[in-house]
Amino acid sequence: MSRKNHRVAVLVLEGAKPLDVGIPAQVFSNRPSMPYEVRVCGAAPGLVTGGDGLSYHVAEGLEAFEHADTIFIPGYREPATTEPPAAVVGALMAAHERGTRLAAISTGAFALAATGLLDGKRATTHWHYSKALAERYPLVRVDENVLFVDEGDVLTSAGAASGIDLCLHLVRRDHGVGRSNHAARRLVAAPYRSGGQAQYVPRSVPEPLGDLFASTREWALEHLAEPLTLEALARNARVSARTFSRRFLEDTGYTPMQWVLRARVDLARELLERTDLGVEQIADRVGLGTGANLRLHFQRILGTSPTEYRHTFSA
Secondary structure, eight states: OOTTSEEEEEEEOTTBOHHHHHHHHHHTOOBTTBOEEEEEEESSSEEEEOSTTOEEEESBOGGGGGGOSEEEEOOBSOTTTOOOOHHHHHHHHHHHHTTOEEEEETTHHHHHHTTTTTTTSEEOOOGGGHHHHHHHOTTSEEOTTOSEEEOSSEEEEOSHHHHHHHHHHHHHHHHOHHHHHHHHHHHTOOSOOOTTSOSSOSOSSOOTTHHHHHHHHHHHHHTTTSOOOHHHHHHHHTSOHHHHHHHHHHHHSSOHHHHHHHHHHHHHHHHHHHOOOOHHHHHHHTTOOSHHHHHHHHHHHHSSOHHHHHHHHOO
């Protein structure tokens, strides 16, 4: 493996959930389009009893952390009543001190919280365990209404599927939206779901609007260069503007116009990565009008300029 590859360690604890383990192991598996390499490890080498009737045979113990740039902590069974091994907690703290990024999927947040590294920070976990996490670690600001939380060097995600969102978010952070979209296509996953999107929609009997809204989002993505108003989106969805706005926010975590702006910025990111178009040309193609407008939104949303983004992520 090239030393330029970003090294990922996936920690398998007793009771580990198979999907939570498999997601980062698959997303970050090395291939020409993915400059990562993955090691799966445990508290010690050997057999680890997992959840759901599965067990894992891991070749490495915590020494795998010494070479990792990112460590994933998948979810595990009985997190509210199971203390993570002291050696694991200490190894995670030592890795973080060395500058390693730590990311928890689902109930893996309990093991991450045991290190104290989430104290005073926002975090999430599977909605079924959010109250238990808040009670056990009162210094953690638990948010049960999001898919994932990025606090820079410590990240947490909700249930298993949101682990995919978290992994794609990290690919996007590391290598740009083009490579993240490529990874999403390979996984047959949604290329981008906001971390602020609700874990589940708070209504018992969904109205039959989901397909229409999905269709409207696809339509909007094909017409980003054109003026897109709330009224135009609602008209495409065949509902009132008020209903569309309310339900869109519930489903995505964004207002319709916030979502359109993010979609335009994401398209601009891809054009910056994959083409030689100038900033003014890109602004026109994505519906942001002028280069000044594109620079404004880039700085506000991404904290950088289009030029710096292109320098960092262009092929």
